[in-house]
Amino acid sequence: MAQLYKSPCYCTNLRRSANAISNFYDNSLKESGLTVAQYYLLINLSRLGSANITHWAEHVGLDRSTMVRNIKLLQTRHLIKNVEGHGKVFALSQEGERVLNLAIPLWQKAQEYIETILEKEDVEFILQISEKLQKLNE
Secondary structure, X not given: OOOOOOOOOHHHHHHHHHHXXXXXXXXXXXXXXXXXXXXXXXXHHHHHOOEEHXXXXXXXXXXXXXXXXXXXXXXHOOOEEEEOOOOOEEEEOHHHHHHHHHXXXXXXXXXXXXXXXXXXXXXXXXXXXXXXXXXXOO
8 A cells, every 4th residue: 555645735635535536446346347437427328318429528527528538438348329319429338238237336335435434524525625626617
């Protein structure tokens, strides 16, 4: 385990924390073959049912060019498919649904573990801070 790095820089601390939690979720989802970023995209597409690139990107808070790169990887893995609609519209493929169904309980278990480490008050505090920080560039 890496030594805890202490810095007065908010950015450095948040980036290191983000890397640590991303690695934790990636490891938790390993059995499904998804990274947490892929899980995030697929679970949101599942909630939308289907979406074109622009709508999907707006829904998940990514720019269009980042979305295009992610979509190519998801298509290569046959996790999403093109469906009828305005522009390039995507939905989960049968394989995407299968993998997502495998990943959901793994993600839930990871969530529960984080909640036991942080406790309810800290979890709520992190969500509040995250919401405020996401508004920095508005």
